[in-house]
Amino acid sequence: MPETTPAPCAPEDVRRVACIGAGVIGGGWVAHFLARGYDVTAWDPAADAEDRLRRLVAAAWPALEQIGLADGASQDRLTLAPTLGEAVAEADFVQESAPEKLELKRSLLAELAAATRPGVVIASSTSGYPMTDMQTAAEHPGRLVVGHPFNPPYLIPLVEVVGGERTDPEAVAWASRFYDVAGKSVITMDRELPGFIANRLQEALWREALHMVANGEATVEDIDASITEGPGLRWAFMGPCLTFALAGGEGGMAHMLDHFGPSLKSPWTRLEAPELDRALRDAMVDGCREAAGDRTYADLVAARDQGVIDVLRATGRLGSTRR
Amino acid sequence: MPETTPAPCAPEDVRRVACIGAGVIGGGWVAHFLARGYDVTAWDPAADAEDRLRRLVAAAWPALEQIGLADGASQDRLTLAPTLGEAVAEADFVQESAPEKLELKRSLLAELAAATRPGVVIASSTSGYPMTDMQTAAEHPGRLVVGHPFNPPYLIPLVEVVGGERTDPEAVAWASRFYDVAGKSVITMDRELPGFIANRLQEALWREALHMVANGEATVEDIDASITEGPGLRWAFMGPCLTFALAGGEGGMAHMLDHFGPSLKSPWTRLEAPELDRALRDAMVDGCREAAGDRTYADLVAARDQGVIDVLRATGRLGSTRR
Known part of the structure; x- marks a missing residue:
């Protein structure tokens, strides 16, 4: 039952992005969006979140300068909001990167859907939960999508976009277009698949590697060298x-x-x-x-x-x- | 029961390499050894083998020039031998790259071990057969090792070296050192493992990809993009x-x-x-x-x-x- 409220602006017109969760992935998204010239509002409940986040962005900045910043891009356009509500109140797009716990994602996404303006698309960085399982508690599940990045999100282009059963296909299309405008390389999936695509491939390789180490068949050094060489x-x-x-x-x-x-x-x-x-x-x-x-x-x-x-x-x- | 005849020369003193089988992998080895300044004698039973091989080497040469050729390296130092025996008679090292068929490898390696000078190390490019299974027919199995490259062998540094149950550990050490001198990046394994290391990792990823395509979960395009991006x-x-x-x-x-x-x-x-x-x-x-x-x-x-x-x-x- 897709909802029909359209996004408040076109993907090309997004000005302010809210990043919820500012760990390795969330902070990486912050760096990416700042470098592409967006205003970014971040929120993270950890006491030292602001320090850690500003350090991460500062550390990433020289790399981003090399790639080439968008006009007007600046670390000064980052604001840490004291509450989740304030973080997303004026956002044109929300990227959620909370810890990988289903119950947490579920309630957080419901809270985000309630706190944003109607129609604002909210994307989850989840590494593998299907949106269908994460959107169950939300009143407006139609605009909840998965937007799964790779680490670090400010350098690795890939983002996988997919909706859940109750996601409006328009929201999937909007998010795919937005990421494209924002400089990402997008794979839009037409169905949910645990781990999406790249993680499934990577995870198969990773599990085989773990088996080999567990059985003394290869060392960590061998495994890494066998790939890089x-x-x-x-x-x-x-x-x-x-x-x-x-x-x-x-x-x-x-x-x-x-x-x-x-x-x-x-x-x-x-x-x-x-x-x-x-x-x-x-x-x-x-x-x-x-x-x-x-x-x-x-x-x-x-x-x-x-x-x-x-x-x-x-x-x-x-x-x-x-x- | 390792044999004890030592190799006729040190890995550093190899002058002539014989390449048996001149398809994509065997031909790639020929290009690599020529570029590193060796004399190469090749043998392949196919009627058009010489044409195909010289075309492959010529096509690879500009790339090898960019990397930097060893002193004296030349495509002219390639000789096609009319028989397997003539190909290996004066070789200091043999690289076997025949089609991936166990019976064929078995008899070919036995023939090679009989035709080379005593102690010459013979390496198989096999993608996955254990040397223990391939060396059963050879009279001098001690100097038979696996030297598994990646395509194209003239550009991808990795080679995995491992012996079989009847391989002399000295032959494994000799081959590892020789490949190192010849500009490869070597992983020496202390036990046989089907597919070695890199292929196991690659194969896990590949099989997951095949499952996804078979189930309509992802396209070839999605899979390739999910890795390269x-x-x-x-x-x-x-x-x-x-x-x-x-x-x-x-x-x-x-x-x-x-x-x-x-x-x-x-x-x-x-x-x-x-x-x-x-x-x-x-x-x-x-x-x-x-x-x-x-x-x-x-x-x-x-x-x-x-x-x-x-x-x-x-x-x-x-x-x-x-x-």
Whole structure:
């Protein structure tokens, strides 16, 4: 039952953002919105919240200056509000980044929905709770969305946007557009999925890593090096699907799946693979073909090679591979 | 029962490398060894192998020139041998990159061990077979090791080195040292593990991605973007463990595990997590502390931020986050 009160302003016209919760993630959002030229009002119940928050923003600022600040962006445009109500009273958008506890999120989001002006979109930074579970206590659940960032939110572009069962699809569209205007890279999901997308991928890798450490199969050092010296170099600019398509040579993802498909049955991780049926094979092959667009295999190899070289150079590792 | 014939030369004195199999991976190895100034003899039974190989090396060469060639490195130092025996007869080291079929690897490695000079170390590029299973047919199994690269081997530094039950530990040490001299970044494993380390991590992520596509939960485009716009930007220079330690704020991995530990029980991926007991918690915390070394939390945050900025800039994405 979506509510229909429209947002009080267009995503392009947002001036004041309220950030609720000012820990690592909430504080990172504050830094991001300040750097993009917004007025930011923050609220956090911790006694030392203001000190910690201003320290975090100051520490992030040199990085943000390098990226390039928006016109008029300033750390002085941050206000700490004494109450939650005052923090959100004049906000055009609210980003909630409270600790990851369902009951807390539930009551906090209800309180926020009651304290904001009608129609203001409220996004939760939750790492994995479905909005459907978090919006149950709110009187105006239609404008509650998930806007899940990555740490640090002022540097990592990704934000995943998804609504709950009682979220107005307009609020999802509004939030996606707002994040885009605010300089984020948006994935809008059409359904709820525990952990969304990136966290599911990251969590699968992470749990396999924990298993290996728990079993003495690898050390923390091995795990980190295996990524930064290996696939991590490609994933900074080419995702796992297109990367694997290139492993198939000129035959692309189709050849890769035919060649390495049987290894999906191998115990290469503790996660069992899905059945590689015709539909999945086609979805992967078609998706990679679409991602490649007009680029030939040779174009993609050249782009990947240049990307790896650029990343190696940027992270100070060229020269180390010289004999 | 390790054999005791020592390698005919020290890892530092290798002049001629034989590459057996010249597909995407084998050809990538050829390019790497040529660029590092070795004489390379290749063999591949395919009719068009020489054409394909020379094309691959020529395509890779501009990238290798950018990285910086070793003194005397030249594409002219590549010879295609008409037979496997001639390819390896004078080799100081052999890299086998045949198709991923166990029986084929088994007989090929036996043939190679018989055709090389005594003591020459032979490494397999296998993506996941344990050497114990591959060395069963060889008369001199002591010098057979796994040397598992990432695609493309001429750019991605990582190589994972591990022996089988019948491998001489001296051969593992020799191979690790040789790869190091040849400009690779080496992880030497003390036990066999299906998929080694990086592939297990990568495969867990990949299988979760396949499940999501199979269930219509995410598209190929979403999956690739969720990595390149998200965690992939950090993983190019900071591994998943240290990255997650920073998500714990000043409290590091200990705080992170206490805070997000319960989410290991959440269905954020189809892979079940191990029990987060005291031993695992300590191993993760200690490993991250060791990785951090003398660097404070603030140092690590600054390094991560600079790394992300450098990677964004290197991959042409700065400016896109400006409002």
